[in-house]
Amino acid sequence: MTGPAATLGAVRRAAARRLAELGTDATPALDARLLVAGALGVAPDRLVLIDDRALSDAEIGAIEAAIERRLAGEPVARILGEKEFWGLTFQLADATLVPRPDTETLVEAALAWIDRTQGRDRPFRIVDIGTGTGAILIALLSELPQAIGLGVDLSEAAARTARANAERLGFGDRSLFIRGSWGESSAPADVIVSNPPYIRSEVIQTLDREVRYHDPLLALDGGDDGLDAYRAIVADLDRMMRPGGATFFEIGFDQAQSLSALAEQAGFAAVVHADLAGHDRVVEIHRSNWLPTGSKPGGFE
Numbered sequence: 001m002t003g004p005a006a007t008l009g010a011v012r013r014a015a016a017r018r019l020a021e022l023g024t025d026a027t028p029a030l031d032a033r034l035l036v037a038g039a040l041g042v043a044p045d046r047l048v049l050i051d052d053r054a055l056s057d058a059e060i061g062a063i064e065a066a067i068e069r070r071l072a073g074e075p076v077a078r079i080l081g082e083k084e085f086w087g088l089t090f091q092l093a094d095a096t097l098v099p100r101p102d103t104e105t106l107v108e109a110a111l112a113w114i115d116r117t118q119g120r121d122r123p124f125r126i127v128d129i130g131t132g133t134g135a136i137l138i139a140l141l142s143e144l145p146q147a148i149g150l151g152v153d154l155s156e157a158a159a160r161t162a163r164a165n166a167e168r169l170g171f172g173d174r175s176l177f178i179r180g181s182w183g184e185s186s187a188p189a190d191v192i193v194s195n196p197p198y199i200r201s202e203v204i205q206t207l208d209r210e211v212r213y214h215d216p217l218l219a220l221d222g223g224d225d226g227l228d229a230y231r232a233i234v235a236d237l238d239r240m241m242r243p244g245g246a247t248f249f250e251i252g253f254d255q256a257q258s259l260s261a262l263a264e265q266a267g268f269a270a271v272v273h274a275d276l277a278g279h280d281r282v283v284e285i286h287r288s289n290w291l292p293t294g295s296k297p298g299g300f301e
């Protein structure tokens with residue numbers, strides 16, 4: 001890829017060309033920049049300042065290794081071992097899903113409800129079911145100065161990773177992460193958030209290779225109809241959700257109706273939120289006899 005006196009800029013451009021030739025990398029220039037920065041231990045936005053620096057053989061070797069992994073189909077976040085979500089950097093582990101930008105819709109929906117009802121400066125108790133890296137809970141804690149949160153995951157390794165993320169990002173004293181199944185070990189909360197596994201089992205084999213081979217099955221498989229997790233959590237919601245509280249679920253693009261029906265059958269009211277692409281992405285659930293301040297019967301929006 002390079003000669004002995006290759007500069008960082010030349011190596012980065014060559015890497016971007018190789019990723020572009022692959023044809024499956026939608027953002028080759030960005031990915032090359034992230035991988036080069038990661039291999040050198042430099043913040044991506046600093047690269048431009050050192051573009052003409054000559055690289056050592058060891059540095060070129062580290063960049064080559066990262067690019068080869070990407071060419072073999074590994075997602076950039078897995079190679080770097082971290083992913084940005086809500087402006088915060090989360091460390092990943094094999095047991096954690098890579099947090100997705102779409103999941104920020106769930107954080108936004110929960111904050112919009114809080115802004116509409118009680119305001120951010122209240123001592124909320126939040127529970128994040130299937131916490132993974134802790135991304136959703138920690139993003140909320142970063143916006144709610146008085147809130148405390150519990151993150152639950154069936155994977156002990158995921159709970160450990162989330163705990164480490166909370167400590168590193170400065171939220172260790174307002175959060176607890178434990179191993180558990182759905183909400184069974186949770187006391188009642190004001191805000192419940194969950195991005196549970198929701199993909200139908202039979203579809204898993206058809207998923208994009210980057211998801212199928214690099215995200216944990218436990219984070220993806222939602223059972224025969226994709227709704228197992230929602231069913232289990234909704235069945236326990238009356239106990240888990242405090243009066244006047246709300247629950248926010250991430251959903252697959254075609255699950256809004258099924259989950260709303262599940263919630264309504266259990267005596268709750270449901271509101272659907274779309275993501276930036278216009279796909280149904282979040283279902284917000286309340287007790288049906290409760291309306292937020294200023295809302296009209298028949299709708300929360």
Ligand SMILES: C[S@@+](CC[C@H](N)C(=O)[O-])C[C@H]1O[C@@H](n2cnc3c(N)ncnc32)[C@H](O)[C@@H]1O
Binds near residue numbers: 095130180
């Ligand atoms: C789709 S991932 C979401 C991870 C993270 N909340 C996010 O949005 O990036 C679902 C998570 O649910 C966890 N999970 C699967 N079954 C569970 C169960 N029975 N109880 C609690 N968590 C579970 C998985 O280990 C995984 O971390």
